[in-house]
Amino acid sequence: MCDERGAAIEPVAVVSNERVADDVGRVVFDAPRTAASIAPGQFVHLRIARGADFILRRPFSVHRAYDGRLEILYQVVGRGTKVLAEAIPGDVMDVIGPLGAGWSVPGDATRALVVAGGLGAAPMGMLVEELAAREVDVTFALGAPSAGRLVARQLFESLCRRTLVATDDGSAGTCGFVTVLTPEALERERPDVVYVCGPEPMQRIVAAQCAEAGVACQVSLERLMACGVGACLSCVVATSDGLKRACVDGPVFDAATIAWEPSGDAEVAG
Amino acid sequence: MSGRVDMGVRIGELELRNPVMTASGTFGSGREYAQFVDLSRLGAVVTKGVSVDSWAGNEGPRIVETPSGMLNSIGLQNPGVEQFCENDLAWLAGQDVPVVVNVVGHSVDEYVAVTERLDAEAAVSALEVNISCPNVDAGGMVFGTSCPAAAEVVRAVRRATRKTLIVKLSPNVTDIAEIARAVEAQGADAISLVNTLLGMAIDTRTRRPVLARGFGGLSGPAIRPVAVRMVWQVARAVDVPVIGMGGITDARDAAEFMLAGATAVAVGTANFMDPTSTVGVVVGLERYCEAHGIERVAHLVGAAWPEKGL
Numbered sequence: 001m002c003d004e005r006g007a008a009i010e011p012v013a014v015v016s017n018e019r020v021a022d023d024v025g026r027v028v029f030d031a032p033r034t035a036a037s038i039a040p041g042q043f044v045h046l047r048i049a050r051g052a053d054f055i056l057r058r059p060f061s062v063h064r065a066y067d068g069r070l071e072i073l074y075q076v077v078g079r080g081t082k083v084l085a086e087a088i089p090g091d092v093m094d095v096i097g098p099l100g101a102g103w104s105v106p107g108d109a110t111r112a113l114v115v116a117g118g119l120g121a122a123p124m125g126m127l128v129e130e131l132a133a134r135e136v137d138v139t140f141a142l143g144a145p146s147a148g149r150l151v152a153r154q155l156f157e158s159l160c161r162r163t164l165v166a167t168d169d170g171s172a173g174t175c176g177f178v179t180v181l182t183p184e185a186l187e188r189e190r191p192d193v194v195y196v197c198g199p200e201p202m203q204r205i206v207a208a209q210c211a212e213a214g215v216a217c218q219v220s221l222e223r224l225m226a227c228g229v230g231a232c233l234s235c236v237v238a239t240s241d242g243l244k245r246a247c248v249d250g251p252v253f254d255a256a257t258i259a260w261e262p263s264g265d266a267e268v269a270g
Numbered sequence: 271m272s273g274r275v276d277m278g279v280r281i282g283e284l285e286l287r288n289p290v291m292t293a294s295g296t297f298g299s300g301r302e303y304a305q306f307v308d309l310s311r312l313g314a315v316v317t318k319g320v321s322v323d324s325w326a327g328n329e330g331p332r333i334v335e336t337p338s339g340m341l342n343s344i345g346l347q348n349p350g351v352e353q354f355c356e357n358d359l360a361w362l363a364g365q366d367v368p369v370v371v372n373v374v375g376h377s378v379d380e381y382v383a384v385t386e387r388l389d390a391e392a393a394v395s396a397l398e399v400n401i402s403c404p405n406v407d408a409g410g411m412v413f414g415t416s417c418p419a420a421a422e423v424v425r426a427v428r429r430a431t432r433k434t435l436i437v438k439l440s441p442n443v444t445d446i447a448e449i450a451r452a453v454e455a456q457g458a459d460a461i462s463l464v465n466t467l468l469g470m471a472i473d474t475r476t477r478r479p480v481l482a483r484g485f486g487g488l489s490g491p492a493i494r495p496v497a498v499r500m501v502w503q504v505a506r507a508v509d510v511p512v513i514g515m516g517g518i519t520d521a522r523d524a525a526e527f528m529l530a531g532a533t534a535v536a537v538g539t540a541n542f543m544d545p546t547s548t549v550g551v552v553v554g555l556e557r558y559c560e561a562h563g564i565e566r567v568a569h570l571v572g573a574a575w576p577e578k579g580l
Contacts (some may be wrong), residue, residue, distance in 0.1 A: 006305055011544065047543065055490045057543055083427045096545065119303075224331050226340065226542040229305075231298030233347045234333040243326065243347065248302075 007099055007183050007229070010034050011068075013068060014091040017084075022148040024119060025074050025085050032068035040126035041102025041220060044070065044095040045228035057096070058084075061123035061197075061251070062154065064251075070210045073122040073151060089213025099228050100251050103127050103218060105134060106193055112136050112160045113191040114160070115202040115206050117143040117178045117198025123220050123251075127195060132159045139164065139189045143198070147171035162189075179205045186213045192217065196255065207255035215246040217255035221246050275559040276566040277552075279313070279513050279533050282434030284368055284396050286313035286534060290552045292522065292553040293515045293538030294318055294372035294438070296489075297548075299358035300365065308543035310366040311552055313380040313534060317358065319374035319400050322383040324350035328405060329482035330404030333578055334471050339517070340539060341469050342407045343483040346374050351387045363393035369445065370396045370436065373427070376409040382421050382430045389431040398562030399427050399458075402440035402465035404487045411465075414440040428457035435515065439463040439504070441493070444498045447507035448459035454508045455477060461504060462513035462536065464497045491517040498530045505531025505572055519547060521554025528567070 012029040020026045029107045034044060045057040047246060058080045064071040076085050087093070103123075105112075112131055116124050121142060131138050138160040144150045145168045157163045165173025179202055186194070186209060196206045197220040209215035223235035223246040231247035237244050240261035244250065277288035291314040300315040309315055324327045327347025334341050348354065351507055354371075362369045371394050375381035381399065388394045401420055403410035405424045424437055437453040439446060441464035450461050466487025471480045479485075497516025514532030518524050519540040527535045540547040559567055572578050 009306065053338055054335075055338065055340050056333075157525060186472075215430060223331050226333050226342070226539075227296075227298075227302070227545075228542075229298075229302045229545065231302040231318075232333070232342075232542065233327060233340060233344050234330075236327070236330060236347070262464070 007096055008033060009094055009096050011092055011094045014087045014089050014093070016089055017087050020073070023075055024147070024151055026063070026073050027074065027087060029070045029072070029095070030068060031070045031095060034095055035065040035068050035070050036106070037223050038062055038065050038070070038098035039102045041114050041123050041131045042100050042221030043251060044072070044097035045099060046072070047094045055082065056226055056269070057228060059228060059247070061220065062177060062204060063122050063125040071125065073119060075119050081100050095227060100247055101249060103130075103195055105130060105136070106216070109136055109192040111189055111191045112138050113182070113185050113194045114138060115141045115178060115182055115194065115196045115198070117202045118145070118149065119151060120196075121156070125152060125155055128156060128159045130221065139159050139185055139191070141166070141178050141181040143167070143181070145169065155269070170257065175208055177202065179209070179224055182206050182209050186210065191197055191215060196220070197242070200261070203255070204260040207258065207260070211220060211256060214240040219251050219255045219258065220251045221253060221258075222251070271357055273558050275564065277556055279568050280438065281513065281534055282396065284434045287367060288313045288552050288555070290532040290555065291370065291513065291534055291536040292316050292394055292538040292541070294400065295366045296538040298543050299354075299362060300367070301358065301361055303545055304365070311549050314368040314370050314395065315362060316370040316398055316536060317362070317372055319346045319347055319372045319403065320348050320351050320354045320372045320384060321346065321373055321396065322351055322380045322387070324348065324353065331480060331482055334480040334486070336469070336488065337472055337492060338378070339488050339492030341471055341486035342466070343486035345405045346403055346410070355387070355391060359391060361405070365424040367393035372400050372438070373399045374400045374409060375402060376406070378423055380424050385427045385430040386523050389433060390407065395432060396426070396434035396436055396437050398436040398462060399424065400438050400465070401469050402438050404442060404466060404468045404485065405483065410523070411440045411442060414449065415443050420449050421452045421456050422484070424458055425454035427429060434459045436460040436462050438465055440465050440466050441496055441500055444557060447503045450504040453480045454510050457547060458510060460511045460513060461508060462515065463504060464493070464500050464516045467493050467496065467561055487513050489517070493517050494523065495524065498526055501527055501532050501542050506575065518551065519543070519567055520546050521551050521558050524551045524555055525558050525570060528570040529572070529577065531572040533568070533571050536567055542579060
C-alpha cells in the first residue's frame with residue numbers, strides 16, 4: 001500500500017492539538033510528503049521528543065490525511081503520549097512514514113461493516129473516507145466505555161449509512177461492548193467485508209463472529225514496536241503462516257490467519 | 271577518502287573504509303534500512319544472529335522502553351542459515367559493504383555448523399560469534415560467562431573458518447578482561463563488546479513483568495558508561511582489535527569508545543530512534559578528527575590511556 005516513493009523521515013510541525021473526547025486528543029501535523037503518500041490503515045512512527053530519555057519512537061495510526069496534513073488521535077497512556085498532549089502549534093517533531101500494510105478494499109465490495117472499540121476508531125477515518133469515495137455502503141459499529149469517550153462519531157455518521165453505538169455504561173446507544181452489535185449487523189447488513197480495530201479480545205470476538213458468518217474480516221493489531229521497519233522483530237504476530245511483523249506485514253491482517261491469544265471475555269472493552 | 275581524514279581501520283583481515291558498523295539485531299540484515307541509509311557509506315553491516323535451523327524467538331511483549339534505554343527479549347528469532355544465505359545474504363552481496371554475520375547456537379556443534387556453512391560464502395567478510403545473548407535458555411550468554419565455555423566455542427569455531435573471527439562478549443560477568451583473554455588465546459581476531467546488560471521492568475498496574483520472558487537485555491545510552499569502561503579494560507588486556515558498542519547515538523559517543531581503546535564502533539539502539547544515525551556518526555567522526563587536527567581516525571584508538579595521548 002506504499003506509494004512508489006516509499007517511507008521517509010519527514011520533519012512535521014504541529015498545527016493544532018486539542019482534546020476531542022474524554023482522555024483522547026487529536027494532533028494535526030503539517031506533513032505534506034507523508035500526507036500525500038499514506039494509504040488507509042498505514043501508520044507513522046513519531047519521534048515525540050529529542051533527548052536521550054526517549055529512546056523509542058511511537059507508532060500511531062493516521063486518522064485522516066488531507067491537504068498536506070495528518071490527523072492523529074491519541075490517548076494519554078504513558079510518558080510519550082503525555083509529552084504529545086502538551087505539544088503546541090509550531091512544535092516540530094519528525095515522522096517516519098508511511099509504514100506498514102493498510103486496509104484492503106476488495107474491488108467488488110458493495111457493503112462493509114466497520115467495527116471500532118475505543119481508540120480503535122483512529123485508523124478508521126481514512127478507511128471510511130476511502131469506502132465513501134468508492135460508494136461502498138458502510139455500517140459503522142462504534143463502541144466506548146462511556147458517551148464521553150466515543151471517538152470521531154460525527155465523522156463516521158457523516159460518511160456511513162448507519163452508525164451504531166454501544167457504551168459499556170449505557171450512557172449512549174446500546175449498553176454493552178461493541179461486540180453485542182456485530183452479530184445483528186452481520187446478519188442484517190450482509191457485508192462483503194468487515195474491518196475491525198480496538199482491544200485485541202474484542203477483535204478476536206468479532207473475528208470469530210465473522211468466521212461463523214462466512215464474511216472476510218480484516219483486523220488492525222497493535223504491538224510494542226522499536227524500529228517500525230521490520231528489522232528488530234519486536235512486534236511479531238502469531239499467524240497460521242508463522243510469525244509476522246506488525247510493522248511491515250501488518251498492522252492490518254486477514255483475521256482468519258491470526259493465531260489469537262486465548263483471553264477471557266471479561267477483558268473486552270468497547 | 272573524500273575528506274582529509276584517513277577514516278580506514280583494520281579488523282583482522284578486514285579493511286573497513288571507516289570504523290562505523292551496525293550492531294547485530296538492530297539493523298535487520300541491512301535491507302530494512304537501505305531505504306534510509308546508503309549502506310556503502312558504512313564500515314560494515316553486522317547482521318542479526320543466524321542459527322543452523324530457524325528459531326522462533328520469545329513470546330511477546332518483547333521490548334519495553336526504560337530510562338535512556340530499552341529492554342528486549344527478542345530471543346534471536348531468525349530463519350536459519352540456509353534461508354539467510356538464500357535471501358538476506360544474496361541481497362547484501364550486491365551492496366558494496368563488508369558483511370559481518372552474527373553466529374548463534376544452542377551448542378558448540380551448532381556454532382560450528384553455522385560457521386562452516388558461512389565459511390563457504392564469499393559474500394561473508396567476517397563472522398561475529400555471539401556468546402553473549404541474554405535472551406535464550408541454551409547457548410548465547412551461557413557460553414560467554416565462563417572462560418572454559420567461551421574458549422571451547424571459539425576454539426571449535428576457529429577451526430571451522432579462515433575468515434576474520436570476531437567474538438562478541440557479554441557485560442554480565444565479573445571480569446570481562448579474563449573472558450577476552452580466553453577467547454583471544456583461542457584465535458579470535460577481534461572482540462566486540464558489549465552485548466546487552468541483563469535487566470527487568472515491572473508493570474506496576476498489572477504487577478507483572480512487562481516482558482513475557484521476565485528478564486531482557488538493556489541497551490541504549492543508559493549502558494554507555496558501563497560499555498566504555500569495559501572497552502577500556504579489554505582493549506588494555508588483549509592485543510587484538512576491539513569493536514566498541516553500547517548506547518552510541520552520535521560521533522561524540524563513538525569518539526569516546528575509540529579513545530577508550532576501540533578500533534571500530536557499532537551503532538545499535540540509536541537506529542530505532544533515527545534510521546540514519548550510522549551515517550551521522552561516520553560524518554561526525556570525520557568532522558571531529560578534522561576539528562582536532564587528527565589525520566587518521568585510527569590515532570584515536572586508546573588515546574585516552576595514560577601512557578598515550580594525542
